Structures are given as C-alpha cells and as structure tokens.
Amino acid sequence: MKPEKRIIDFIKEHHVLTLATSNQNIPWCANCFYAFIEDENCLVFTSDDDTKHIKEVDSNPEVAGSIVLETKIVGKIQGIQFRGTMQKPEGELAKKAKKIYLKRFPYAALMNTSLWVLHLKYIKMTDNRLGFGKKLFWEK
Numbered sequence: 001m002k003p004e005k006r007i008i009d010f011i012k013e014h015h016v017l018t019l020a021t022s023n024q025n026i027p028w029c030a031n032c033f034y035a036f037i038e039d040e041n042c043l044v045f046t047s048d049d050d051t052k053h054i055k056e057v058d059s060n061p062e063v064a065g066s067i068v069l070e071t072k073i074v075g076k077i078q079g080i081q082f083r084g085t086m087q088k089p090e091g092e093l094a095k096k097a098k099k100i101y102l103k104r105f106p107y108a109a110l111m112n113t114s115l116w117v118l119h120l121k122y123i124k125m126t127d128n129r130l131g132f133g134k135k136l137f138w139e140k
Contacts, residue, residue: 002041003138007125010078011036011067015104017043019118020064021056028052034118035104037097041120041140044089044097046113054116057086063118077128084120093117 002008019030030053032045047054057063063086068079089097097115102108125136 001138001140002038003120003123004136006127007080007123007136007138008036008038010069010080010125010127011043012038014067014069016067017045018066018068019053021053021060023056023059028056033105033108035101037100037117040093040096040117042084042097043118043120044101044115045118046101046108046111046115048113054114057116061086065118074132075128077126080123080125082120082124083122084118086116086118089115089117 015033015035017032017034019032021028021030030047030051032047034043034045036042037044049055062083064081064083066079066081069076071077088094094115097117101115121140123136123138125138127134127136130136
C-alpha cells in the first residue's frame, strides 16, 4: 500500500532530508539531497562511504529522518518524520535509482560518491493546512 497522495506530493516537492543514524546508542544527523522513487517507495541519495552516517549504517541500517517546509507561519507548517532501512542498491534498483537521482541532480554525475536508497517503512506527516496539528500516518 502506497502513502496517500498528500504525503507523496510533499516528498516530491522537496529535495533535502535530515537523516538520523545511531551507533551504540549515540545518535547522529546528516542532511542529504534526495530524489523519490515512487513505485519503490524509497528515497535515493548519494554519500561518501567514509562519512559518519554511512559508517553507522554499516552496523545499523535502521534509520529515521525528516523532511520539512521551513516557515514561520503556523498555518502553513508541513513536514514528515520517517523510519526506514538503508542499503546500497543493486541490479535493476541501482539502475533506476541512478537514473532518477541524476535526472533531479545532473551535476551529481561529476561526483565520486556512492548511491544509497532508504526504503520507507513508516511516515508521520504534520500538515497544519488541514487544521492545526493535523497528522497523516502511513506504515508498511
């Protein structure tokens, strides 16, 4: 089952996520440009293998994160919090992820980084446009 259209539209409208990892109960956050692979329900992004967040994913692929609209207007607040599992894509998923990511960020073709996918398992969206504190939920 796919997330509802309002959640998908929000994910597609934005391009930076905050990724939260954890190793030995010590949390870490990183910001990454992403693209959305809608039919796979996953986010794709690039990162160097020697970054702290990727090293932590090697030992714990379960991650969390958020995507937010930056606004001071309370009635326009929107954002999602998510949980999922990260991995380096392989085979057909790797081809699809690369194509979608480079379409959104063509300059990434010049970078020497690794491609990663984050398979979404849970999403909570806050959308104050639907009413103050209105939440939408999706779980795989």
